[in-house]
Each structure stands twice: as structure tokens, then as C-alpha cells.
Amino acid sequence: MMSFIRKRAFASLISLILLVVAVFFLSRLTGDPAALYLPSEASEEMRRQFREIHGLNDPILVQFGRYVWDLLHLDFGDSVRRARPAFEVVSEAFLWTLQLAVITMTLVTAAAIVVGSLAAFRVGGFFDRIASLTSLIGASAPDFWVAIVAIVVFSVGLGWLPTSGTGSVWHWILPIGVLFIRPFGLIVQVVRGSMINALSSAYVKTARAKGVRTRPIIFVHALRNAMLPVITVIGDQAAALLNGAVVIETIFGFPGVGKLMIDSILQRDFNVVLAAIMITAIAIFIMNLLIDLAYALLDPRIRY
Amino acid sequence: MAEPMLQVKNLSVEFHTAAGTVRAVKNVSFDLDRGETLAILGESGSGKSVSSSAIMDLIDMPPGRITSGQIIFEGRDLLKLSASERRKVNGHKIAMIFQDPLSHLNPVYTVGWQIVETMTAHGMSRPQARAEALRLLGRVGIPDPEGSMGKYPHQFSGGQRQRLMIAMALALKPDLLIADEPTTALDVTVQAEVLALLEELQQETGMGVLIITHDLGVVAEIADRVVVMNAGEVVETGDTRQVYRNPAHPYTRKLIGAAPGKGAMHDPLPSAEPVLSVRGARKVYGDFAAVEDVSFDLMAGETLAIVGESGSGKSTVAKMLLRLEEPTGGQALWKGQDLFAMPERQLFALRRDLQMVFQDPTQSLNPRMTVWQLITEGWVIHPGILPRSKWKARAAELLHQVGLKPEMAGRYPHQFSGGQRQRIAIARALALEPELIICDEAVSALDVSVQAQVIELLDGLRKSLGIAFIFIAHDLPVVRDFADHVMVMRKGRVVEAGTVRQIFDNPRQPYTQALLAAGLDPDPDVQAERRAARLAMAAG
Known part of the structure; x- marks a missing residue:
């Protein structure tokens, strides 16, 4: 290992x-x-x-x-525009992005697993049809459009949520909600496909012959086997979020690393750009490592 | 007389598929009592597995649907119970073991956890279940029960996995155990051990055993009564001995007649020049010697059987001869030329002389090619064999030779049955007019009646065309009917070699003797004698 x-x-x-x-x-x-x-x-x-x-x-x-x-020495030089060490500037932004990514992906993973598994349990059933349709729409909806519509409806129209910024918990709801949609749609589809396979496997038949209840058959026997391909996609989606959700961060004025990178490129603040690239690269390396470890944790046949 | 424990009455099951409705089980009835062993005997597609799945509510519905009948177990009709009531019966009162224990055990949980789950699913406390699981592992003969609790299925051998399945199934001392082809995937010596274990456990617990099998030998070894099924229907029911001695139905007679190992053995003539002579063949993977110092001679027009259990290296020998695996050492002289040392270009010309037929024609025939393409492909690759104008006539002739119709040439492999597919594979090999055909378990996956036909076909080709065969098999009776010489392998080495008579009538090595003794004879009386001898040996 x-x-x-x-x-x-x-x-x-x-x-x-x-x-x-x-x-x-x-x-x-x-x-x-x-x-x-x-x-x-x-x-x-x-x-x-x-x-x-x-x-x-x-x-x-x-x-x-x-x-x-x-x-x-972790010295990326100073940010020319901000007159502060670039590393410091990027770290702050990265922390925002990291929080956004972790919260969003946790919610996405939990929701997609439950919805995908239940859809797979009765293929072609009412719930499956609804779940498949929603996930298809979710996976294909352009996020900038969803973001703008969400602002128009929830902030401007209903006045429930702030349009942008980071002041309170309320400020997080729209960015997370919008970022949630696409990975959720994708992962539901992968979970569903993978679970259909797992539920028709021989070991599930054994579990039924043993008299195991339906819920543990789905969420204990089948799910752990079905998670391997799912984890790959979760990793992909999480990497995309860590890179900074440029469009969403810009629309919601969210001070994350994606927005910082775009701003710095436009301002030719190369020290910041470089620091941002290095930090996200290292974060993605760590995340891929975690994914590989998750493989080994889920499947005892995988040993490194 | 009290009612039997299990009564299946007029059960019918339909499957709705894209090709239409298939009546997989038609009005099937049988019963089984405590302490009794009933075998359901049938070939693939006979509906034997579907009938047993119905008892356990394991038929996928849809596409399957039970259209009529009752399954009365201990006085209650299982088909009238709610799903949750049936769940309580499964695993507790009725348990099941399956053919392929590796895929039927969950790969990502420890075996201890899986055995414990049978008990906790029916309300036993975890510590109590754990203690019981430990006892069960010891009882079914798993070494180091304590340590094995934390291991995963892939860390056990095939025979051990079936023992684990048995431990899991018997955890709650069910009244009925359904065993669906429990030993089909196992080596003969392991098969004998597993069947013996099942019998012992039956005597301990007094459970009824319903065994689903295609193997007359298994029926002879273990069953009190037998139900013979064909095409979804029960054709005959009765006492095992009775049915074997006086089969009433023509299908049963055909099945018993097709059982291999009863014909006259070949008497090969002493021959002067071998076509193939292998000396000191060796194959090493890393530190592991898969084949070590294997030598043999093969005469023209003769059949050499290479026999051994899984891991014996028998298939590796075959692959080395065709250079599908690169040999590590030794030589193989084919008409004086060393196949092991031959450069690729020279080997290409020789390829047509040496052909192979594999175990599973579903995998070895390209599913996207028609029979015509499969047969003529060799002629495209080796243009010298046949002018194009004669392809059609020759392909028709080949199909005729293997018992298929020439008009089938336009079809794809999936449109044929397993036996027909293997005939296509043989026709494909014959198209190149080879002098040697290597059959790697070529009949193992086929039903007995089909097996007999394919063997007959191969033997006929050997006689009429003078083709030599290397016949790799784990199934001794088949070898007995077909081989001239036999070579027994174990752990990469040759244990014993000789004419088929020497090996079968007078085996000298203890391993060969054990292998022969472990084989199951379809005759219940012969099998009873063997069992008595085995028990005497074990006792004394």
C-alpha cells in the first residue's frame, strides 16, 4: 500500500x-x-x-x-495586483472552493445513491421513470442558464435568497443547489446501471435464499459491489468542482479559486495563476489517491 | 400416512421473452419427505432449475410467472404466502446451495459475516450467531475456522467455497436443502468429498435434500428417488435403482444410454513413427512451474487423452503446442520440426495442420460472423487450400459431415444450441484439413446426450480422415470411450501414462487410483459398492 x-x-x-x-x-x-x-x-x-x-x-x-x-519554499511570489503573497491569496480562495465542493459532493453522492438504487430496484416502475427523466434533464441542463433562472426566480422574484456573495448560510444555497444538478443527474444514471447489474447477480440470489430483507439486499449486498464504477464518476465530478466552478462562482460572486484564476489571468497576475494551478493540482492528486484507497476499501480483491 | 414435507403439485411456469412466451415448466408434480434425497435429473432447458427456484421464490418476476399449481411445504401453500412470510421460510426452513459458489458468495464481505447474516436475518443475536458460525465452519471442514471468519470468498478454493455455502445454508438447520448442481463446477475428488459431507449432514439433521443435477453419477451416489425432467415436463419418477434398471420412458432410456464410460475401450496398434513427440516441455510463470518435464508421443490417427484436475497444467500443454503460450523449455517435434523453436513465419504455414477446439463455443466463435464466414476464414488466411470456386461445395460437405445442414451457413452462432455450436467449431477446424486436432474440454459443457454424439463424430473423423487427437478432459468416462492412450497429470507433472486399458483396468499410481475411485458411476449398485469400499478404506 x-x-x-x-x-x-x-x-x-x-x-x-x-x-x-x-x-x-x-x-x-x-x-x-x-x-x-x-x-x-x-x-x-x-x-x-x-x-x-x-x-x-x-x-x-x-x-x-x-x-x-x-x-x-512555497513562495509563489507576491500577487502584483493585491500586493500580498500569492500563496495566501490562493489559499483563501481555495478554502472557499473546497468547502463548496465537499458540501455539494456529499449531498450529491448521498442523494444519487438513494435515488439510483431505488430506481434500479424496480426497473421500468413509476419511481424509475421519474428518476431517469429527472437525472437526464439534470445531466444535460446548462448550469449558467440554471443559475440565472434560479436567481431570477428565488432571489428577484420570490426574494427568498440573496443573489450573490457569502455573508450567511442563505448565500450558499443557490450555488450549491445549481452545482448539485449536473453531477446528481450523471451519478444517478451510473448508480442505476451499476445497481441493475448487481441486483441481478448470483450473490443477491443467495441473499434472497437466505431470507435477507429487501432493504439490506439493496443497500448492503448490492450497493457495495455497485459502488466501484460510481466512485470513478464521483471522482471526476469532484475534480471538476475543485478546479473551480468558474461560471457558477462568477455568477454568484463566490470568492472561489475558479473566479480568482480567471480574474488573475485577465489581470496577468501570473504568480497567482501559478499558485492556483499548483494548489488545485495537488488537491486533485490527493483526491485521486483517496479514490484509489476507496476502491481498496470497498473491494477486498483490490490490493495495491 | 402423514403428508410429505414438500409437495409440488401441477406447477407451471411461463417466461415472457422477446421471442414470445416460453412454457419452461409444465404441470410438474413431485414430493419429498424428511430425511429423503430426491434428485431432479434433466439436461439444459429441462426446467429443473426453474422448478426449484419456484420453491424459494427466486424466479425473476417478470419475466417469469407461475401460472398454476401449489407448492405445499409443511402444510402451507408457499405460493399463497405474502412476500414477508416467504422470506421467513427462506434460509430458516428451506435453504439452497448453487452451482458456482464463487459468484454466489458476495465478493466484498467476509465469509464469517455472510454466514452470521443467515442467522441474524432470522432474529438470532450477533454473538450467538458468531459462535454458531465458528462451529459450522469447523463442521464443514474449513481449516482454521477462527481465522477463516475474516477472510473473503476469493481466498478459498472451489471446494472450500462450496463448503462455505453449505455452512451458510445449514446455519439454521433447515428442514429442506435444495442443491442446484452443487458439484458440477468441482473436480471429481472434491465432488466426492462435498457429496459425502452433504450426506453426513443430512444424517445429522434429518433434513430432506432436493438435488438438481444433469449427472447420472450424482443421482446414483446420493439420491433415494429421482424425477426425470425433459422440456419442462416430468417424464418419469421413481426409486433411483428402479429407474436405472427399468427406465419406463424413452427419454430416460436415451439419457442412460448416452452416459459415457460403458463402451468398448480402444486397443491401439503398436505404431512405428510418432507424428508428434514432446520431450521435457516446461512452462514457468514467475516462480510457479505450471508444466514441468512433460514428455509424450502421439501416433498418426490416434487419440491421446490428457487427464487432470484444475491446475494440473493440462491446458497449458495444449496451448504451448500451438504456441498460444510461449514454452519455457523442452521440445515438441512435429514430423521432425521443433514447434517450440520455430520462428513465427514457419509456424504460420504449420498452423493449418494443428487445430484446436475449445471448451466453450459461445466464446470461441466470433458472434458477429456467420457460420459461412467462420468456416471459410481459414481458406482466406491460407489461400493454398482450396480454390474459391469450390468453397461452397466444401462448406456444405463439412456442415454435413458434422451433422448440420448446409442451408444453416448463413446463420450466426447464437441461433444454434450449445451442441450445434461445438459442431460448428469442429467444422471450422476441419476446414483446414488438419492432421492434429487438440480438444480442450471440448465436450465438458455439453449435455450428456449431445456429448455422446460429439464424441461419436470425433471418433468417426479420426477413423475416416486419420486425424490425430489430443483430448484434454477432466471427465474420465468420456476419455475411456474415446482415447487410445491416456496421460494423467497433476500439479504440472505427468503422474502416469499408458494405453487406455492400462490406465482404467490397472492403474498403478495412487493418484490415478484415487481419481478413478472418485468418479461417479451412473449405476446405483456399482456406486453403492464403491461407496462401501471408500468407507471401508476411510475406516480401516
């Missing part, structure tokens, strides 16, 4: 290194940082000073070395 984690960590390290190299050189390809950061009316003297302070006159490889050295 430990050697598996080490191997995975090593593989991820290589992708992180490639990422660092790519981000550094790509950001330089967009032009001279002095020209990018300073206002166009800045004097030649100011530009010279700027290059001096930021070591931009050194050979590019020296700059790269310094940059890597700083990274190893």
Missing part, C-alpha cells in the same frame, strides 16, 4: 514539474513582464527599476532556477 502511494506520488511529481516548467515559460512567451505589469505610460526609468527588483535582467535559466527554488 505504501509503495503504491509512493509510486503515485512520484508520477504526480513528474506532472507537477512539467506543469511548473510549462507555466513559467508560457507566461514569459506572452511578453516582457515589465511591459505587461506596468501601465503603458510608465517611464523607461520605472521599467528599468522594475526589471532590477524582479531580477528580470538575469539569464532566463537563472530566473527559472530562482523561481523553482522559491516554489520549493
Whole structure:
């Protein structure tokens, strides 16, 4: 198990290194940082000073070395726009996104498992039809549209919920509600398919022959076997949320990492962009590791 | 006389499928009492499993529907009970074990948990159930019961898994045990052990046993009475001995007649030159030697049977000869050329001489190809064999040779029965005019009556075309009827080899003797003698 984690960590390290190299050189390809950061009316003297302070006159490889050295100390440099360490800026935003993702995915997983399992129990029944239809709509509805409609209805029309921001519990309901819909639709469908398989398996027949009640047959015997493909999809969806739900965060003015990244790209605040990329990359690596561990936990035949 | 414990009366079951309504079980009646063993004997599609599933409410409904009949168990009609009342009967009063214990055990829970669940599902407290599960594991002969409680199904052998199933089924001392082909997937020696265990447990608890099987040997070994089913109907019922001695129905007579192992044995002529001579064949996977130092000669037009239980390395030998597995060492001289050392290009030309027929034609025939495509594919690959203008006539001839009709060439494999599919596989092999056909358990998955026909077909081809066969099997009676020479393998090594007479009439090695003794004879009297001998051996 430990050697598996080490191997995975090593593989991820290589992708992180490639990422660092790519981000550094790509950001330089967009032009001279002095020209990018300073206002166009800045004097030649100011530009010279700027290059001096930021070591931009050194050979590019020296700059790269310094940059890597700083990274190893978790020093991503300062955010040019905010005049604070980029790492700090990103950490704050990431914490918001993390909370949003964890809450949403927990709700999605619980709801999708219950709905998908019950739909699979009576295939073609009334509940199955309703669940299949809703999940299909959920999986295909464009989230920006749902978000806008939700604001129009619940905030503007009914006045129940705030339109944007983060002040209270009420502020979380709309973003979570909207983010919930698509993964819920997808996961219900995967749970349903996987559960139909599991419920027609031989071991379920054995359980029925043993006189086990219906509920444990569904949620104990079949579900654990059916969870493997489901976990893969949950992982995918969670990764998408961790990357920052750009559109939703923007619409609801939610200070998450997705919104921060877009803002920073537009403002050419590359230190922040890089820090955001690194932190989400590491978060996604950790999450994939958790998913692999969940596989092993659910299925004793899987050993790393 | 009191009512029997179980009475099935005029049971009919229909299945609604896309192809229409199938009456799987028609007016089936039988009864069974405490302490009695009743066998339902039938081939695939006879409705024997559906009848037993109906007793346990395990028929999927829909598509299945019970259209008539009663299942009276201990005075109550099970079909009139509510779902929750039937649940209380299942596992508690009536229990069931199945053919394939690996897929019937839940792979993600420990076996201890699964055995305990039988008892807790019917109200026993967990600590009490745990103690009982431990006792049961010991009783069914699982080594280290305490440690085994926490293990998962995949960590046990096939025979042990069936013992686990038995422990789970018998946890609440049911009055009736239904065993659906309980030993079909097991090796003969393991089969004998499991059947003996079932009998012992029956004597201890006095339960009735309903055993579903296709195997006359199992019936002879264990059943007091037998119900013979064909095409959804009961054709004959009676005392096992009586039915075997004086079968009343033509189908029963056919079934008994088709049982292998009764014909005359071959007497191979001493021959000068072997076509294939294997010396020191070896295959190693990592540290594990699957095949070690296997040597044999095969004469032209003869059949060599390689016999062994699972894991003996018999299939690996076959795959090495066709280079489907790369040999680790040794040589195999085919007419003087070493198959093991041959470069791929040279091997290609030889491929047509060496053909293989696999166990499961459903998997070995491409489902998207018609019979015509399957048969002619070899001629496309080896253009020298037959000019295109003659393909049609030759394909028709081949189909005729294996007992199929030429107009079937346009159909796909799924449109045939299992036996017919295996004939297609044989026709495909014959199309290349091979000199050696390797049959890897080629008749194991077939019903006995079909098995007999396929064996007859193969033997006829051997005689008329002079094809040599390597016949890999675990089933000794089939081998007895068909082989000239027999080689017995165990754990990758050759235990004993000789002519079929030597091996069957005069086995020298204890393992061969054990293998022969464990085999089940369809004759109940022969089987009773063997059992007595076995018990005497165990006692003394």
C-alpha cells in the first residue's frame, strides 16, 4: 500500500514539474513582464527599476532556477495586483472552493445513491421513470442558464435568497443547489446501471435464499459491489468542482479559486495563476489517491 | 400416512421473452419427505432449475410467472404466502446451495459475516450467531475456522467455497436443502468429498435434500428417488435403482444410454513413427512451474487423452503446442520440426495442420460472423487450400459431415444450441484439413446426450480422415470411450501414462487410483459398492 502511494506520488511529481516548467515559460512567451505589469505610460526609468527588483535582467535559466527554488519554499511570489503573497491569496480562495465542493459532493453522492438504487430496484416502475427523466434533464441542463433562472426566480422574484456573495448560510444555497444538478443527474444514471447489474447477480440470489430483507439486499449486498464504477464518476465530478466552478462562482460572486484564476489571468497576475494551478493540482492528486484507497476499501480483491 | 414435507403439485411456469412466451415448466408434480434425497435429473432447458427456484421464490418476476399449481411445504401453500412470510421460510426452513459458489458468495464481505447474516436475518443475536458460525465452519471442514471468519470468498478454493455455502445454508438447520448442481463446477475428488459431507449432514439433521443435477453419477451416489425432467415436463419418477434398471420412458432410456464410460475401450496398434513427440516441455510463470518435464508421443490417427484436475497444467500443454503460450523449455517435434523453436513465419504455414477446439463455443466463435464466414476464414488466411470456386461445395460437405445442414451457413452462432455450436467449431477446424486436432474440454459443457454424439463424430473423423487427437478432459468416462492412450497429470507433472486399458483396468499410481475411485458411476449398485469400499478404506 505504501509503495503504491509512493509510486503515485512520484508520477504526480513528474506532472507537477512539467506543469511548473510549462507555466513559467508560457507566461514569459506572452511578453516582457515589465511591459505587461506596468501601465503603458510608465517611464523607461520605472521599467528599468522594475526589471532590477524582479531580477528580470538575469539569464532566463537563472530566473527559472530562482523561481523553482522559491516554489520549493512555497513562495509563489507576491500577487502584483493585491500586493500580498500569492500563496495566501490562493489559499483563501481555495478554502472557499473546497468547502463548496465537499458540501455539494456529499449531498450529491448521498442523494444519487438513494435515488439510483431505488430506481434500479424496480426497473421500468413509476419511481424509475421519474428518476431517469429527472437525472437526464439534470445531466444535460446548462448550469449558467440554471443559475440565472434560479436567481431570477428565488432571489428577484420570490426574494427568498440573496443573489450573490457569502455573508450567511442563505448565500450558499443557490450555488450549491445549481452545482448539485449536473453531477446528481450523471451519478444517478451510473448508480442505476451499476445497481441493475448487481441486483441481478448470483450473490443477491443467495441473499434472497437466505431470507435477507429487501432493504439490506439493496443497500448492503448490492450497493457495495455497485459502488466501484460510481466512485470513478464521483471522482471526476469532484475534480471538476475543485478546479473551480468558474461560471457558477462568477455568477454568484463566490470568492472561489475558479473566479480568482480567471480574474488573475485577465489581470496577468501570473504568480497567482501559478499558485492556483499548483494548489488545485495537488488537491486533485490527493483526491485521486483517496479514490484509489476507496476502491481498496470497498473491494477486498483490490490490493495495491 | 402423514403428508410429505414438500409437495409440488401441477406447477407451471411461463417466461415472457422477446421471442414470445416460453412454457419452461409444465404441470410438474413431485414430493419429498424428511430425511429423503430426491434428485431432479434433466439436461439444459429441462426446467429443473426453474422448478426449484419456484420453491424459494427466486424466479425473476417478470419475466417469469407461475401460472398454476401449489407448492405445499409443511402444510402451507408457499405460493399463497405474502412476500414477508416467504422470506421467513427462506434460509430458516428451506435453504439452497448453487452451482458456482464463487459468484454466489458476495465478493466484498467476509465469509464469517455472510454466514452470521443467515442467522441474524432470522432474529438470532450477533454473538450467538458468531459462535454458531465458528462451529459450522469447523463442521464443514474449513481449516482454521477462527481465522477463516475474516477472510473473503476469493481466498478459498472451489471446494472450500462450496463448503462455505453449505455452512451458510445449514446455519439454521433447515428442514429442506435444495442443491442446484452443487458439484458440477468441482473436480471429481472434491465432488466426492462435498457429496459425502452433504450426506453426513443430512444424517445429522434429518433434513430432506432436493438435488438438481444433469449427472447420472450424482443421482446414483446420493439420491433415494429421482424425477426425470425433459422440456419442462416430468417424464418419469421413481426409486433411483428402479429407474436405472427399468427406465419406463424413452427419454430416460436415451439419457442412460448416452452416459459415457460403458463402451468398448480402444486397443491401439503398436505404431512405428510418432507424428508428434514432446520431450521435457516446461512452462514457468514467475516462480510457479505450471508444466514441468512433460514428455509424450502421439501416433498418426490416434487419440491421446490428457487427464487432470484444475491446475494440473493440462491446458497449458495444449496451448504451448500451438504456441498460444510461449514454452519455457523442452521440445515438441512435429514430423521432425521443433514447434517450440520455430520462428513465427514457419509456424504460420504449420498452423493449418494443428487445430484446436475449445471448451466453450459461445466464446470461441466470433458472434458477429456467420457460420459461412467462420468456416471459410481459414481458406482466406491460407489461400493454398482450396480454390474459391469450390468453397461452397466444401462448406456444405463439412456442415454435413458434422451433422448440420448446409442451408444453416448463413446463420450466426447464437441461433444454434450449445451442441450445434461445438459442431460448428469442429467444422471450422476441419476446414483446414488438419492432421492434429487438440480438444480442450471440448465436450465438458455439453449435455450428456449431445456429448455422446460429439464424441461419436470425433471418433468417426479420426477413423475416416486419420486425424490425430489430443483430448484434454477432466471427465474420465468420456476419455475411456474415446482415447487410445491416456496421460494423467497433476500439479504440472505427468503422474502416469499408458494405453487406455492400462490406465482404467490397472492403474498403478495412487493418484490415478484415487481419481478413478472418485468418479461417479451412473449405476446405483456399482456406486453403492464403491461407496462401501471408500468407507471401508476411510475406516480401516
